[in-house]
Amino acid sequence: MLASYLLLLIIGLSATILGMKIREEVYRIAVVFSGGMLLAMGLILAPSPVQIGFGLLLLGLVYIYYPTKILD
Numbered sequence: 001m002l003a004s005y006l007l008l009l010i011i012g013l014s015a016t017i018l019g020m021k022i023r024e025e026v027y028r029i030a031v032v033f034s035g036g037m038l039l040a041m042g043l044i045l046a047p048s049p050v051q052i053g054f055g056l057l058l059l060g061l062v063y064i065y066y067p068t069k070i071l072d
Contacts (some may be wrong), residue, residue: 005050008042011035 015035022028043051 005042005045005047008038008045012038012040012042 012035015038016032017035019028019031019035022031043054046054
């Protein structure tokens with residue numbers, strides 16, 4: 001039970017990546033939505049340091065891809 005959040009995060013991330021490669025639109029939407037729900041459940045169950053690290057990682061990715069929007 002201790003590492004269940006890690007398993008949910010890995011399955012959710014892999015399902016989301018797999019869903020982005022599917023060509024059929026309905027299947028893509030279903031797989032990406034399912035992966036997103038698993039990612040959310042894994043993040044909810046994760047301890048606080050993992051949640052803070054995930055948030056900082058997302059902020060870093062936003063800064064890398066959109067550096068001018070943060071500075072404005």
